[in-house]
Amino acid sequence: MLKSHPLFRSNAPMRQLILDLLPESPPTLDNFVAGGNVETVAAFTEWLAGGLSATSFCLYGESGCGRSHLLLASGFSLIDAGLNPGLSGVTASDQLAIDNVDLLNADGQIALFALFNQIKLAGGQLLTAAIQPPAHLALREDLRTRLGSGLIYRLQPLTDAEKAEAIAAQARERALKLSPEAINYLLRHAPRDMRTLSMLVVALDQYTLEQKRPVTLPLLRELLNMETA
Template sequence: MRQLLLDLIPAAPPSLDNFVPGGNGETLAALSLWRAGANPESSFLLWGEPGSGKSHLLLASGFVYRDARQTPDLANLPELLETPETLAVDHVEALSEAGQIALFNAFNRIRASGGRLLTAASQAAAHLTLREDLRTRLGYGLIYRLQPLSDPEKIAALSNQARERAMKFPPEAMDHLLRHAPRDMRSLSALVEALDRYSLEHKRPITLPLLREVLASPLEH
């Protein structure tokens, strides 16, 4: 995304309130209840394709967060966990052998202490290429698939956001935004807010030419 617009995007942290569920209402409700302790299961696995909102929900959980793509060995994990232990591990399929052992040990500690382990993967537990003992344990708990929002669902959510901000967002500009901006809802929502701020600061209405101008602004290094 272009630097001009990136400079305007607010750093709104992921939360359960700003997650757009679409067809994932049941999953979001189950996660909220489990996180609150209403379900005795210690493990909750979210899986689905990129852009479906897995990372958003893990970050919104408030648990100690680790992304296996960045720290595949889950280094220093025991020192980070508190009692009761709560841990969120993203992209578990990217764990190294050492990381899989660390997560296996963490799973056992969390289960014994009454803590919570939230994980996310691109596939269901049965299809993950992991150590059998870890894969089996991840399959013990709750498993939900996140479905990506359809384009009509994204348009409805963004249009509602625009109405709440009293924005006039032409349909052709909304269509262009969906085709040329990042596809995840958090980025799209931030872009709508940034465009509102940009149009107010420059005293120009949001039009398709304005949107094209902003999206085409050269990157600043």
């Protein structure tokens, strides 16, 4: 029943409640909103398919640009250096992804250097992501050189206009009527990353069906204010 869905438990923060929904819509290449990153996504897709011979592919860009989405969408074995900065227990695989490379500690940098060499020797693929390109990261020189030898692409964050267009398209797919004013309200008052905004469209669709009410600004305020009891 919708009222029992985690999004509508009023004793948890709104952002966490929305994030609880994310596994229902796992990140894929198809549901990634490319915006100004069409060329990057095309190269990434070609590399994943084996069409580009580089051992490593690095995605970099500011928080919220979609780095983690694409790493999850790759289907590679994924390690978050923010949670495991020493890469403890990580072994080489044919397809390995390391998120937040900039958060590796000294042990993790040594481990990634060894993993890179093993993956290269085996003809595998190493996918990494960070806030800056390898040359600008505070890493061991030998590791910077290895990562810098591969493909390196920047992910540009979506503009507000691109986010609004994506939200409108997702609403149309659900036959959900969202006015420009409602979309602007979401962009001003909701978390601004595209994955959370996409899940808000899902939540809004469910909430309007339960409440049997159209989308209005008061209804949007209700949904976004559910973080407090």
